[in-house]
Amino acid sequence: MLRSLKAPDRPVAIGEVRRRTGMTNRAIRFYEDKGLIRSGRDGRGQRRYDQAALERLTYIAHARQAGLQIADIRQLLSIADRDGEAQLAVRTQELYRARLAELEAQLEAVEASARALGFSLQPQRPQLVAL
Numbered sequence: 506m507l508r509s510l511k512a513p514d515r516p517v518a519i520g521e522v523r524r525r526t527g528m529t530n531r532a533i534r535f536y537e538d539k540g541l542i543r544s545g546r547d548g549r550g551q552r553r554y555d556q557a558a559l560e561r562l563t564y565i566a567h568a569r570q571a572g573l574q575i576a577d578i579r580q581l582l583s584i585a586d587r588d589g590e591a592q593l594a595v596r597t598q599e600l601y602r603a604r605l606a607e608l609e610a611q612l613e614a615v616e617a618s619a620r621a622l623g624f625s626l627q628p629q630r631p632q633l634v635a636l
Contacts, residue, residue, distance in 0.1 A: 516545055516553035526562045536565055539575060541582060568597070572604050 519530050526533075536542050537552075542561045544552040561582065568578045577600055585593035619626050 516555045519552050522554045522559060525559060526566065528562060528566065536562065541565060541579060571601055573600060
């Protein structure tokens with residue numbers, strides 16, 4: 506589950522990002538390698554992440570949970586960088602709606618397959634019996 510993020514006073518190390526976001530170090534570095542977030546370096550060459558990186562990681566986590574692919578997330582973040590948060594929200598909502606339509610179509614196909622096999626995926630409602 507995602508954790509709420511309190512703005513750090515200064516850039517934080519990857520361990521603190523992990524604690525704040527619930528992501529693994531590997532996932533954080535993966536998103537950095539893909540260019541979705543940026544880090545700075547301290548005097549010892551260790552990665553440091555600012556509030557913008559934390560916010561982007563939270564957004565990425567939500568988008569991944571919704572089933573969006575990295576390419577979609579990259580596109581959405583570039584919209585945010587170029588056009589601002591309002592356009593990001595509009596485009597995110599459009600992609601979420603499209604993803605929901607895909608999932609509904611998949612669900613219908615699974616239900617049709619189950620019916621063809623003689624099964625029902627619909628929950629059974631208890632029958633009221635008159636005494």
